[in-house]
Amino acid sequence: MSYHTGKMGVAAGISLVFLITFPYIFLTTPAQTVAIGAGLAWLIPLISGGPPIVMILGMLYAMKMFPGDLYTVCRKLIGRVGAWAVAVYYITMFFCDGVLLLRQFAENTLLTALPSIEFSLVIAIYIAVAGLLCYAGIEAIVRANYIIMPFGIFGLTLVLLLLAPFYNIYNILPWQGTGLENVIPAGFLFAGAQVGIFALVILAPSFQDKRTVRTAAIFGVGMSAVLKSMTVLVFSLVFNTVVAKEKVLPFFEMARLVYLSRYLQRIEALFIILWVILGVMAIAINFYMGLYLITRLLKLPTMRPLIPITGIILAETAMIPPDITTVIVLDELIITTYFNVGVYVIPTMLIIAALLKKKKRGATQCAG
Amino acid sequence: MGDNSFVKMFKAVKRSLIYQPPHLPKPFVLDETADDQPLPFEVDPKKGLKTSAKELDSLLGYAQRLRDFMEESKKALENQDSSRMKELSEEYKILENQHSDISPIRLSFDNEIKPIDRIITASLAENEKIIKELYFLPDNKDVVIRDFIIPSEPPVKAMLVFMDGLIDKQIINLSILQPLMLDECVAKIRIGSDLLASIVDNCLPSNQAKQAVKFKEVADGLNSGDTVLFIDGVPGAAVVETKGYEHRGPERPQIEQSVRGAQAAFAEALRVNTGMIRSMLQTNDLVTEIINVGDRVPVKCAVMYLKSLANPSLVAEVTRRIKGVSTDYVTDLGILEQFIEDHPSIPFPQMLSTERVDRVTAHLVEGRVAIILDGTPFVHLVPVSFFTFFHSAEDFSLKTPIGDFMRLIRLIGTIIAVILPAVYLSISYFHQEALPTELILAIAGARERVPFPAFFEVMLMEFSFELIREAGLRIPGLLGSTIGIVGALILGQAAVSANLVSPIMVVIVAITGLASFTIPDYRLSSAFRIMRFVFLFVAAVLGLVGVAFMLIILTVVLCSMKSFGLPYLVPIGPKTTGGFDIVRRGPVFRQEHRPDALNTQDSRRQPHISRKWIKDQPIGRGDEK
Numbered sequence: 001m002s003y004h005t006g007k008m009g010v011a012a013g014i015s016l017v018f019l020i021t022f023p024y025i026f027l028t029t030p031a032q033t034v035a036i037g038a039g040l041a042w043l044i045p046l047i048s049g050g051p052p053i054v055m056i057l058g059m060l061y062a063m064k065m066f067p068g069d070l071y072t073v074c075r076k077l078i079g080r081v082g083a084w085a086v087a088v089y090y091i092t093m094f095f096c097d098g099v100l101l102l103r104q105f106a107e108n109t110l111l112t113a114l115p116s117i118e119f120s121l122v123i124a125i126y127i128a129v130a131g132l133l134c135y136a137g138i139e140a141i142v143r144a145n146y147i148i149m150p151f152g153i154f155g156l157t158l159v160l161l162l163l164a165p166f167y168n169i170y171n172i173l174p175w176q177g178t179g180l181e182n183v184i185p186a187g188f189l190f191a192g193a194q195v196g197i198f199a200l201v202i203l204a205p206s207f208q209d210k211r212t213v214r215t216a217a218i219f220g221v222g223m224s225a226v227l228k229s230m231t232v233l234v235f236s237l238v239f240n241t242v243v244a245k246e247k248v249l250p251f252f253e254m255a256r257l258v259y260l261s262r263y264l265q266r267i268e269a270l271f272i273i274l275w276v277i278l279g280v281m282a283i284a285i286n287f288y289m290g291l292y293l294i295t296r297l298l299k300l301p302t303m304r305p306l307i308p309i310t311g312i313i314l315a316e317t318a319m320i321p322p323d324i325t326t327v328i329v330l331d332e333l334i335i336t337t338y339f340n341v342g343v344y345v346i347p348t349m350l351i352i353a354a355l356l357k358k359k360k361r362g363a364t365q366c367a368g
Numbered sequence: 369m370g371d372n373s374f375v376k377m378f379k380a381v382k383r384s385l386i387y388q389p390p391h392l393p394k395p396f397v398l399d400e401t402a403d404d405q406p407l408p409f410e411v412d413p414k415k416g417l418k419t420s421a422k423e424l425d426s427l428l429g430y431a432q433r434l435r436d437f438m439e440e441s442k443k444a445l446e447n448q449d450s451s452r453m454k455e456l457s458e459e460y461k462i463l464e465n466q467h468s469d470i471s472p473i474r475l476s477f478d479n480e481i482k483p484i485d486r487i488i489t490a491s492l493a494e495n496e497k498i499i500k501e502l503y504f505l506p507d508n509k510d511v512v513i514r515d516f517i518i519p520s521e522p523p524v525k526a527m528l529v530f531m532d533g534l535i536d537k538q539i540i541n542l543s544i545l546q547p548l549m550l551d552e553c554v555a556k557i558r559i560g561s562d563l564l565a566s567i568v569d570n571c572l573p574s575n576q577a578k579q580a581v582k583f584k585e586v587a588d589g590l591n592s593g594d595t596v597l598f599i600d601g602v603p604g605a606a607v608v609e610t611k612g613y614e615h616r617g618p619e620r621p622q623i624e625q626s627v628r629g630a631q632a633a634f635a636e637a638l639r640v641n642t643g644m645i646r647s648m649l650q651t652n653d654l655v656t657e658i659i660n661v662g663d664r665v666p667v668k669c670a671v672m673y674l675k676s677l678a679n680p681s682l683v684a685e686v687t688r689r690i691k692g693v694s695t696d697y698v699t700d701l702g703i704l705e706q707f708i709e710d711h712p713s714i715p716f717p718q719m720l721s722t723e724r725v726d727r728v729t730a731h732l733v734e735g736r737v738a739i740i741l742d743g744t745p746f747v748h749l750v751p752v753s754f755f756t757f758f759h760s761a762e763d764f765s766l767k768t769p770i771g772d773f774m775r776l777i778r779l780i781g782t783i784i785a786v787i788l789p790a791v792y793l794s795i796s797y798f799h800q801e802a803l804p805t806e807l808i809l810a811i812a813g814a815r816e817r818v819p820f821p822a823f824f825e826v827m828l829m830e831f832s833f834e835l836i837r838e839a840g841l842r843i844p845g846l847l848g849s850t851i852g853i854v855g856a857l858i859l860g861q862a863a864v865s866a867n868l869v870s871p872i873m874v875v876i877v878a879i880t881g882l883a884s885f886t887i888p889d890y891r892l893s894s895a896f897r898i899m900r901f902v903f904l905f906v907a908a909v910l911g912l913v914g915v916a917f918m919l920i921i922l923t924v925v926l927c928s929m930k931s932f933g934l935p936y937l938v939p940i941g942p943k944t945t946g947g948f949d950i951v952r953r954g955p956v957f958r959q960e961h962r963p964d965a966l967n968t969q970d971s972r973r974q975p976h977i978s979r980k981w982i983k984d985q986p987i988g989r990g991d992e993k
Contacts, residue, residue, distance in 0.1 A: 008942075009943060113799070113911060113912060113913050114910065114913060125917065139942075140925075140928035141927075143941030143942055144927045144941065262804050262805070262806075272916065273919065276912075277920045280916075
């Protein structure tokens with residue numbers, strides 16, 4: 001039997017990680033990636049998937065010595081204040097990610113699907129749906145995503161394949177792009193986009209065991225990175241670097257370019273369903289994770305009363321930036337700076353603290 | 369002084385001219401009942417008197433009988449009648465038995481409690497009085513009380529009570545009255561403390577006869593068609609099985625018709641239904657638990673399962689929920705379902721409802737639990753997953769590819785039934801570029817003459833379709849389907865001719881309607897009909913974005929649901945070992961395991977190689993090459 005109440009399995013874990021890291025592909029990220037790496041841009045998503053996996057494996061090693069979820073481990077390793085600081089960081093990180101996704105997906109909706117609708121209404125609808133999903137709980141969200149994920153991957157792959165007639169190998173020349181010295185650091189820098197992977201260690205007790213978390217982390221981020229890399233590659237193949245980096249909505253543009261016959265053309269509208277679903281679920285997951293940590297931190301019995309209030313605050317925050325360009329710039333800035341703290345600094349600190357404590361404990365035991 | 373002629377004439381003219389209403393009694397008005405719950409400190413002054421009167425009545429009855437006995441004894445002693453003396457000694461024993469019933473504490477207690485909670489007394493007259501009080505005799509004409517005398521040595525007074533219309537008169541005459549009044553078995557009766565047991569053992573050739581001590585047991589027996597035998601001097605009664613009420617027998621399935629497979633459907637009688645299941649599952653492993661549901665009018669509810677398969681905690685949960693229902697009366701299994709299901713406010717069914725016996729047996733063998741309610745020709749099965757509702761009875765009677773294809777058609781039909789009108793509306797409102805130019809021009813041309821927005825068109829057609837569907841159900845017999853088809857054809861044609869709707873809309877709604885009929889479960893189909901309207905509204909406002917929102921909300925809601933502890937979207941959400949009976953229906957010989965999520969006591973259905981003959985040497989010389 002492979003289901004237990006409150007015990008999520010590998011499928012749920014993969015779904016959670018994929019959901020939180022993948023939807024960037026429907027935003028401007030591919031264009032930003034191409035702008036950095038040119039012909040070698042496809043390597044950036046692959047590299048950026050590496051550090052979070054390594055860090056989470058390190059965290060799991062630390063959690064092996066000091067069991068519990070992230071907050072409990074932090075309390076054991078760096079004290080109550082430190083644990084609070086880490087929790088507050090991740091709360092702001094998740095909410096920040098949620099707000100940025102909310103604004104960008106709302107803008108996408110305005111640009112591509114509903115140009116006449118009131119902007120604040122789109123934001124309100126997105127956050128309302130995300131709130132509803134939060135109300136259903138993390139298990140329902142990840143299960144739903146597990147069901148939808150194959151359709152998403154199939155849809156994306158289909159678009160990439162249908163663009164085959166437009167592939168132009170010369171578009172990704174020179175092979176080295178802007179050079180490895182630019183691409184590799186960019187890959188490490190954009191690892192911040194995968195910071196959501198740490199949801200696995202925050203929700204660690206909800207998973208069946210450490211092995212489940214490890215497998216979910218590797219396969220979730222791995223699959224997400226490979227798909228992102230493929231998309232960036234196809235994006236570079238069909239548009240040359242100069243054109244590609246100017247695109248605000250790469251996936252939409254790619255779907256729009258599809259033309260196999262007069263009966264199979266302009267399929268971008270049909271893919272609205274795909275990116276709206278993945279987008280709203282990513283927002284919901286971020287929303288849920290932030291609320292979960294607040295509930296955990298303040299020892300509240302349930303998060304449900306917080307959902308409407310937090311939803312309103314997030315929606316209001318998402319409407320603060322004056323335009324989409326500001327949001328895109330802000331998103332890149334936050335991913336490459338603030339989110340990287342969650343990927344590199346906090347896990348490293350916790351791993352070192354765990355090793356030191358282990359050493360100290362070993363010394364005490366020997367002395368005793 | 370009398371009226372003069374002028375006044376008389378005036379009155380006569382007045383009477384003839386002015387309307388006088390007839391003098392009728394006041395019309396009936398259903399008044400509000402007085403609050404039957406007394407206030408906390410309010411004391412009913414008559415209650416004590418009533419109790420005392422009842423006590424006195426009982427004491428007087430006993431005193432009268434005692435007086436008669438003493439007079440008879442005096443006569444017998446005067447006449448030195450030894451045979452009469454012997455009879456009187458038995459009479460004395462009866463009186464002695466009754467004496468315990470009239471102790472002050474017992475009398476007071478008995479008169480305070482409801483008749484149904486009372487214990488059967490040794491006095492036949494007292495028992496008759498309680499029966500009359502319990503069943504409101506003589507107003508209630510259904511209950512028949514038959515007094516008679518058992519010609520034993522000495523003769524014993526007895527009373528039969530039964531419910532006319534529920535019993536088989538032949539059984540009463542031949543199995544109770546004849547043996548007790550005429551047969552020689554009466555001679556075997558041991559007059560004494562074990563009189564009732566002696567009668568049950570020797571004189572009642574009935575297949576079921578048990579002793580009752582309380583009037584609750586008596587009432588349960590009477591209400592279900594049994595006959596109750598009371599004997600004077602015995603503080604108990606015999607409940608004899610004499611059921612003989614009219615009920616419909618098994619017939620062909622009306623709703624779940626199939627080309628292949630068994631053609632037996634359930635009837636209303638509980639025992640007929642349990643018998644049908646048992647006749648198909650002939651094993652001692654099949655257990656039937658009976659639970660009474662309903663406080664005011666109890667209805668029998670059977671819970672059936674295979675003891676060695678069904679998860680014990682599942683069985684315990686099902687019985688716990690059924691026993692935990694407190695209501696007046698449960699008329700239908702659909703009502704009981706709402707009392708015991710996990711999510712009563714969500715329109716999706718959480719139990720599989722079937723009228724087919726073969727379907728129930730197939731699910732019982734998978735480890736599910738069947739719930740059967742007396743008076744309902746359907747059986748519910750728990751727990752189920754969403755995909756169970758797409759399975760039909762004959763899936764396994766047909767070959768694998770055909771079964772697969774049919775299931776695929778049903779799933780595609782479901783998707784079309786839910787989202788096709790919404791997608792059409794979205795594309796025609798917001799995303800025209802998604803259609804090829806020729807098609808969009810054709811649609812635009814067809815819609816040119818229609819003066820309404822597409823949303824109005826689709827709602828008009830959908831609403832008309834629902835009207836026809838509902839009317840077709842309500843019109844009796846064959847007329848319903850005929851009127852439905854004719855109505856749909858005429859209405860569609862007329863609506864197009866009148867430029868109320870475009871032909872493309874008729875096509876869309878017709879396809880949607882047809883697709884909705886591919887969903888095998890009526891309740892699931894109804895739930896999706898509701899969802900279709902929600903999808904339509906959202907699509908009219910938000911286009912495909914709205915459709916996407918609704919799809920994700922629907923999926924998450926389905927993922928959060930449970931059917932008796934089983935996740936609704938199992939085995940895909942959460943992921944469990946699927947097997948070959950979810951969307952696809954695999955070969956029967958490759959279905960080694962029962963559904964993983966059911967957590968049955970024995971998960972294996974058959975060995976890895978179930979077709980052992982393929983390993984054996986064929987009979988004869990085999991295929992010579």
